[in-house]
Amino acid sequence: MKRMLVLAACASFSVAAAEPAWVATSNQYAMEVLQKIAEASPESGSELGIETYDSNASDLTLAAETKNLNSLHDEIGKLQLIATQTNDARVTQDLQIMIDALQRQLDSAKLSEQYELPFYNVAEKVFGGIQVLLDDRNSDARMQKAIARLNAYVGTDTQPGIVAQAQQRTAQALANKQLTAPYYKEVEQAIANTPQFIQGIEQLFTAHKLQGWQPAFAKLSKQLTDYQQWLKSTVLPVARQSNVMPEILYSNALKNVGVDIAPQELIQRALFEYAEIRDEMQALATDIAKAKGYKNDDYRFVIRELKKQQVTGDDVLPFFKQRLADIEKIVRDHNIVTLPQRPANIRLASPAESAAIPAAHMNPPRLVGNTGEYGEFVLPMVDPNAGGKRVTDFTSKGFSWTLTVHEARPGHELQFSNMIEQGVSMARAIFAMNSANVEGWALYAEAIMKQYLPKEGQLFSLQARQQRAARAFLDPMLNLGLISPADAKKVLTDDVVLSDAFAQQEINRYTFQMPGQATSYFYGYMNLRELRIATEIKLQDKFNQKDFHDFILKQGLLPPKLLKKAVETEFIPNVK
Template sequence: MKSILPLALCASFSVMAAEPAWVTTSNQYAIEVLQKFAEVNPENGSEIGIETYDSKASNLSLTAEKHAMEVIQQEITKLHAAEKKESDTRVQQDLQIMLDTLQREVNSTALSDKYELPFYNVGEKVFGGIQTLLDDRNSQTRMQKAVARLNAYAGLEGSANIAAQAKERTEQALGNPHLTAPYYREVQQAIDNTPKFIDGIKQLFNDHKLEGWQPGFEKLAAQLTDYQQWLQTKILPIARKSNVMPEVLYSNALKNDGVDMPPRELIQRALFEYAEIRDEMQTVATDVAKARGFKNDDYRYVIHQLQKEQVTGDEVLPFFKQRLADIEKIVKAHDIVTLPQRPANIRVASAAETAALPAAHMNPPRLVGNTGEYGEFVLPMIEPGKGPKVTDFTSKAFSWTLTVHEARPGHELQFSNMVEQGVSMARAIFAMNSANAEGWALYAEAIMKQYLPKEGQLFSLQARQQRAARAFLDPMLNLGMISPEDAKKVLTDGVVLSDAFAQQEIDRYTFKMPGQATSYFYGYMNLRELRVVTEIKLKDKFNQKAFHDFILKQGLLPPELLKKAVEEEFIPSVQ
């Protein structure tokens, strides 16, 4: 079962803030559903923070998927009954949020079974399942359970090993000619990265000094290596050469990420915005070139020159911590939003983490039972002299907008606010959608741009241009309107991304997360529109800090529910 609970970007439910009665009621329903999710997908349960299933591993068999769907249908029936019983409108809304999420889970699984050949990057899945437990923010008790999960993956707990399950599931479906095979680049990447994930698992156990893991690891390493060879000989030859996916699957992917707009309309809007941003970039680049004494003021040339100013090695963490301190001073000086009193967490990723997610990102804390754990701003590892370099994240000028987006006032602030202020599980977990989370982080970049130095402003615009490019390239690629080669050229020549980063972007659009990259532009567009409408209605009573604090207190509501909250709660409270 491919769970659509968007945990990779989700904020956390907190037990630190006092709960209103309606939140307590809502959470009682939510925790039961989350327990059921954890039962059929233990790794997701662990990531949320449900410790009961920390020693368990997913079962990839068709029988297990059918059981999972039965469990979800049962929960849907219970929630419908609860919706009729509860009178508090906020609880009713939370119940509807949960119902919508569960129904999307059912619909997405049915579409996947109908159109897609089952395919698994087992090495990545196993590494992620172990890493969730061997996280320095966890207790020693939780970490020790990683040994049991490792043994479960290796088939030492009574069931078939996970690599064998994956093979069997794929082979059962090979006889159906109507199923779409995985994209060849996805298969090749799984093959190439398997050794990195094996090494990453070993490193995690060594670093945390656990005992008793070696026998299970040896078996699992051999099984993953065998699976790697099976992918090479059996799956890679039948993998599809075209990145185009069935349109019904792509449209469903957009909805799951909170993008409620037809793909072709999204393309039209994003193309216009891309051109507008490009013109503004040129204006700023001209100023930078003049100040720096560059002979060429073309924005592409100026960006290339600034990208040469890199921060690497041992300088990375101190540099980004200082950059965050500089940004926080700006936020406070201009009364933009309320900041936490504690510092944000920043660290550099391991090689295996970078293979799984080769971009700077926010690593969320546990989502249930949080007692003070916070998210982490994670920077990808750059290994000098080893393969293509992704230097986009470590140029000094780009560090301004990157830190705003991933740390403060972007993702980290959004997550921290929910930990410290408290929000129902329905609004922190079930309602979570990329359009809200990524829309807020891109919006944060936009409101901070005017206060940055000119070099920082140029890269802030470049980042926004990249999000606009995503919003037309992602659907164009998946609908067969542009080739991967031509799309990559837009990113390298127009957006000025490095070749390696541009390729990561193409992989993201075509097989890693089709549709998700459009959510940045879509969510930002909705939030910008919502602010303007609010300003018009409130006139001189509008206060951006109050507006931003209210937005963050709503959890991760999708755009339409967030709009409703602003119109029905925030605006009347100010008027």
């Protein structure tokens, strides 16, 4: 799924049915907090759908950050007071969800200030801030605001632009030798990708035929190019050579993505599951090899042979649309979950998008004020971070089954569609969101669909699950210094059978792009799988998977513990 901002989940409240009174009350409190978040990070506000700040840009100065954190602290106090005066238990729970989310932000900011050297990939941040406005799903009026944001990024004589702000924050902190510098590969990638992001910004403005952006873009282009050279001369020489990060920072990263167990326990559970999946893959590969006449039945060989069946060029979009239609037929034929009547959106990624997110992903719709915009299943064709190589993992015909299930239906696209069409409180859709419940559902969707796929599709489904188990032990092992990046990559290329480009994406993801986040797939899936089995045991013959799945999706993006409570107190007692 798409890399998430502070609160990047979505909910739509304008296209859903009339909301209950308690939801309206909860949403009123949530909007006050969201306005504060959007004021502090206009780009996050734009992604959420709060248009008030579309013309603004983030202020990276220390004074602005201090002001924003104080504002969040005040909001926590207000919400705590309101919670003591609220009689509706559902509203009280939503208030606590918001309090917990804001407190995690404050705790993370405090740890970052104490341990980390401020470092900014400014070109990527600017590209993302412009892209969220120059999105084909937005109105023309909203797209026009991209020019104002562009000017805000450039700055004025009295207000330094974002490049100057970032450079100043890092330069001021360099004197503190106790701070952990960024990993050198992160700095190298920021330097290498700067031209790609500059070009991507220009392409966005050109494609949408806006007028008057060229002077500001020329200034910004020079600023970003100068910043690229400054990173090379000033930051890269002091960047740390080891990918290992302080354990307190890594544990906090796990907590922020919804993984609430110790890294060591996560490693233990994932290693066991990895071995179980590998055995299942081998048994299936033996059958496939026999059917196809392969002389070698090792699962690694079989996967490599199957990956040679590629879909390329102009055939990619039609192929994936047909693959989705095949999957939807399976879902309906076997009463797995309720599907929308409208088609899902699938498109190819631009080069700049691929530089920012080199993997297939779901691009969520706006979060607030949605009037019918839906998510997009986005397919990258090349990886700029791997020398422009085509990522063959995503366009393998066999892998397309589980990829489409995960990113489209019944995975992420269905998650977000349900929130848009049915509506949930903002607290449960935005503030309760973490990677464990989002990615856990998508991996669970892969698992429940596997048995209905052709054998080649089943093998790739298991490969994808094996990859998620590998993530759950390689990510913590790398960040705790228990394995080297080279050895971790060898596991991914030799045993998980990823392409070299995809394996390197994974190592980058674990070590500097999103440490800890990749573990959330396995952890969220494990919790959801356990919840289903426990529910089946309690309901016996009364259990209906379609009803269960529809209920899960109606809860929004509740984290595992709250979801478990909802199933036990609402779903199970109401089964007839």
